[in-house]
Amino acid sequence: MNRKGVGGIMADQVIYLLLLAVFVALMWGFLRQQQSGAVVWEDYYVKEIAQAVNAAEPGDVLRLDVHTATEVAQKNHVPDLQQIFFFDQETQEVCGQFSLGDRTCFAYVNDVKVAWRIDLGARSGKNVLVLEVGV
Amino acid sequence: MILNRRAETGNQVMVFSFLFFLVIIAGSIALGLGLFFGEPYDVRQSEAQVLALQIKDCVLDHEVDWSRDDAFFTTCRFDRAVLEEDFLVKVHREFVIVGGTLGKVEEDVVRIGSNFESCDFVGKNEHFAQCAQTSFVKGGSGGEEFEVLVGSLHQARRKRV
Known part of the structure; x- marks a missing residue:
């Protein structure tokens, strides 16, 4: 053979x-x-947050209801809810990551610096993203 | 050493059909998901409208030194890199010189991007820029006339963590 x-x-x-x-x-x-729908929700949230930042003035404090985002992230086993949003001050982008893997980012035009945190259960048990807009 | 190479070429060529099938399967899954979830959330139109109004407010409220290249960005607090990457912006200014020589001056004081013709296709092709336009006069009658045209091509990006 x-x-x-x-x-x-x-x-x-x-x-x-x-x-x-x-x-x-x-x-x-x-x-x-x-x-998990994470990508669809990330796309929605980062675009809405970018619109809010675009309309903000330095010194403004924005409080945005992100309860659904935190629920989606929890369902997808994201360990730290404080990390589901991220502001890249270099590229002027807001990023959302509601699952383990890639994140979705969207740039804002307003040339400002943004400090952020998530207040868990801050308003009637809802989770709120707090943005402090500065120069 | 004697190697048996009979029929190897045919075997190797099969890799292309294999890859072709993988591409077809991946494309079908992506298409199915796209049909299920629909188009991405589109904020281009509202973004263009808001930006056009912000430019209008800025020009009316501030004295922009148009002779300086970066004055528009610093005075109005717009990020240049973001505008240049994802937007079309044109600010056209007209004014009359009163004095020794009477004449009308027309100029584009801001011009970011070039394909402004795509704004004419709004409603015909959703992949073209979504645009907004506004015009106003600064300084009452006889003042400077401005026309602002903003187009948004802005999309979200997926990034590796």
Whole structure:
């Protein structure tokens, strides 16, 4: 029986399996993020927050209801709710991360610095994002 | 050493069909999700309207030194990089010189981006910029006339943590 070249064919099959494994892993991660609705909520919240920051003046303090965002993040096992929003002062972006994985970011035009925190249960048991706008 | 290479080329070419199927499957899943969740939340139109009004308020409330390149950004407190990346902004100024030589001066004092024609396609193609326009006079009758055109192409970005 001629078995010369069998090693090469096996190597081909291993490459196929590796490619398939990488593909399945990527699709699995992508689907898990989409399934939770995290990406849709991130998109909504960062755009609304950016609009609010654009309309703000230095010295303003904004309080925004982010209760649904915190619920989505909790459902997706995000360990620290204070970390679900992030303001990048370099790129002037507000980012939201309601699941383990990537975050969604949206830039604001207003050239201000933003300090932020989440007050848990601050208003009638609702979680509130507090933004302090400065220069 | 003798290598058996019979039929190897055919085997290797199969990788393209394999990758093709992966792309088809990934595309189908992405398309299905897109149809299920719908289009992204679109704030471009309201963003363009708000920005046009903010520019109007700024020009009316402040004396912008148009001869300085960065005066518009510093006086109105707009981030230049963000505007240049995601927006179209045109501020057109007209005024009459009264004095020795009477003449009308027209100039674009701010011009960010170039494809302002895409604003004419609003309603025809949603992927073009969403635009807002406003015009006003500064300094009463005979003052400077301004036309502001703002277009937004602004989209959210996914970033690795």
